[in-house]
Amino acid sequence: LAKTTQPISMDSYEGQEVNITCSHNNIATNDYITWYQQFPSQGPRFIIQGYKTKVTNEVASLFIPADRKSSTLSLPRVSLSDTAVYYCLVVIYNTDKLIFGTGTRLQVFP
Amino acid sequence: EAQVTQNPRYLITVTGKKLTVTCSQNMNHEYMSWYRQDPGLGLRQIYYSMNVEVTDKGDVPEGYKVSRKEKRNFPLILESPSPNQTSLYFCASSLSRDRFSTGELFFGEGSRLTVL
Numbered sequence A: 001l002a003k004t005t006q007p008i009s010m011d012s013y014e015g016q017e018v019n020i021t022c023s024h025n026n027i028a029t030n031d032y033i034t035w036y037q038q039f040p041s042q043g044p045r046f047i048i049q050g051y052k053t054k055v056t057n058e059v060a061s062l063f064i065p066a067d068r069k070s071s072t073l074s075l076p077r078v079s080l081s082d083t084a085v086y087y088c089l090v091v092i093y094n095t096d097k098l099i100f101g102t103g104t105r106l107q108v109f110p
Numbered sequence B: 001e002a003q004v005t006q007n008p009r010y011l012i013t014v015t016g017k018k019l020t021v022t023c024s025q026n027m028n029h030e031y032m033s034w035y036r037q038d039p040g041l042g043l044r045q046i047y048y049s050m051n052v053e054v055t056d057k058g059d060v061p062e063g064y065k066v067s068r069k070e071k072r073n074f075p076l077i078l079e080s081p082s083p084n085q086t087s088l089y090f091c092a093s094s095l096s097r098d099r100f101s102t103g104e105l106f107f108g109e110g111s112r113l114t115v116l
Helices: none
Strands: A003-005 A009-013 A018-025 A033-038 A045-050 A053-056 A061-064 A070-075 A084-091 A098-100 A104-109 B004-007 B010-013 B019-025 B031-038 B042-051 B054-057 B076-078 B087-094 B111-115
Touching (some): A003 A098, A018 A084, A018 A104, A045 A061, B004 B087, B019 B087
Antiparallel strands (some): A033 A084, A061 A070, B004 B019, B031 B042, B031 B087
């Protein structure tokens, strides 16, 4: 049974780097891993997507080890506006079904 | 403006009264899907559609139906709602869903449903 787990919550201060890890077993061999951000009363919003090694865009980096059993979202120099819930999203092995991680609530303090 | 629109945004209904939550996207996306979000359980996929007339069950399809007669619309139907279907529902779409990528999913604002 596919399962994805994340830390329930994390605290940080403005300006710090935050790393959120998602553990995922039994994911599709050739599918991408995606991360989303969600604010209260809103739908999730795409942050970044990757397949292996490292991907970087203007807001985040994504690290995926060779075994692809986990992925780490890195947010450089967080601000108060980064306070949100972060979800990883993977594809279940041998299916087209999507499964979200359990979500990590990030609280950024001044 | 590119968007995914869900209606209604809020609904209180009673057990057994059929209801439909509509979802429409204006981005010509092929892939559409429905999720429910519950405290402690996160987001779970209910149904998805790779293209018109093609629908498949997600992780929690029991008690729900969907249809995809047109590319832009993907309604979620609760034939006989029960209290355990009280939840926050999200519709999402993406340009395509090939074998390797979900693409960027665009989510609607959510529909909060309460079944008494």
